[in-house]
Amino acid sequence: AGCNTGDATEKYTVATDNNFVPFEFLNEETGEMEGFDIDLIKAIADEAGFEVEIESMKFDGVVSGMQSGRYDIGIAGMTITEERKETIDFSDPYYDAGLMIAVNKDNEEIKSEDDLAGKKVGTRSGTTSEEYIKANHPDADLVTFPGIVEAYMDLESGRLDAVMYDVPNVQYYVANDSAKLKTVGDILQGEQYGIAFPKDSELVEDVNQALETIIENGTYDDIYEKWFGE
Template sequence: MAAAVLAACGGADETGGDEAGEAEAEEDRPEYTVATDTNYVPFEFLNTETGEMEGFDIDLIHAIADRVGFDINLETVEFDGIVSGMGTGRYDIGIAGMTITEERAENFDFSDPYYDAGLILAVRADEEEIQSVDDVDGRPVATRAATTSYDYLEENTDAQIQTFPDIVNAYQDLTAGRVDAVIYDLPNVLYYIETEALGDMKTVGDTLTGEQYGIAFPSGSELTEQVNEALAEMMEDGSYGDIYEEWFGERPSNEE
């Protein structure tokens, strides 16, 4: 009986020690400020019913944080503010469906690509004259400020470019007839057409440019390599595919 009591006491102490160690480990986890967009469905958006940010990017960065071992202080910012903030080192991490470009890579670091995207042109459902981006010269075309969509229009067309801080406003101006077309990232355009436009919009022409999204870090951040390792593990073990399927309804095409 004495041996049993001693064993029981010893077990309680060991368990308590384990719990204390786990609590201490939790307290030692660093916290990083993660800047994300305010409204880029289905990558990041505010669920108005719960008041919580949701989306593919949100789930992805939380899963990465769990693997690397850090906590997240999520900060919502307009997209152009994220781009400028990463360049000044204001944020530790930026995830916002951000296309990897040479210009941006000169000002801050990117993770390995985590999503293949491209640009697409959208018009009203009854539009017949605009069949591709070749037909927008001289016409009012909307897009989001400080994006690769704006750069594409400026470099490849003579369109009358109108910019918006929120792409939803651009879509609304299109359906209201205030602009003739919108150019933006393919997944967001398709999502809006399917869930909000309800027959008022359609895409025309081919997907423009081959683009890839990356997670942003201040230049020289030690987090870049750690996040790349976690991202590679998730793509290897299928957990990335699970998150992808939840938000896009299918497994990624490059998944073995």
């Protein structure tokens, strides 16, 4: 430690969310975080030649941790938005996402976002879904939760009429849930995820280069297949 020889490997702290399947979640057995984002940032670190130390927290903590410079890198299915770009730097996009609505399987009333007026619609606070609902569905009854799992549970128990959240998370949850929920309507608002950095971080270029390399050499595809392949 403290020995700054040329071949010492740099170690960077990576902030991630604590529960956003299948991008990052705790493996109860190993006590380690796993998921698409975790594999991706490890592959990028290998390629770029640095080490990472992963710390999981609430999603808002990842965003504020970038703004304050507390962590070197953030990866948490974070959508690249113009607003966030004012205070955070992003890598090139690494995943195409969007928003989607889930309802209970026996719900015949809500078939798309056109049916949300007067309905209780849940999502996670501080996310693009919250902003989308506020901007496009002011007549819906928006309920925000500190974690999305609570929203899904309230939907299943009938306290909510719908949940809106990121397509891959909704689809993963609906597929793995003992099938109480279904998705309805189209993908709303295409979004792209980016790796986040404190403003003007020198790491952005290295990470972009490593990302490009692992996309070209098939490593990205292997990780994608592992988490999203059928």
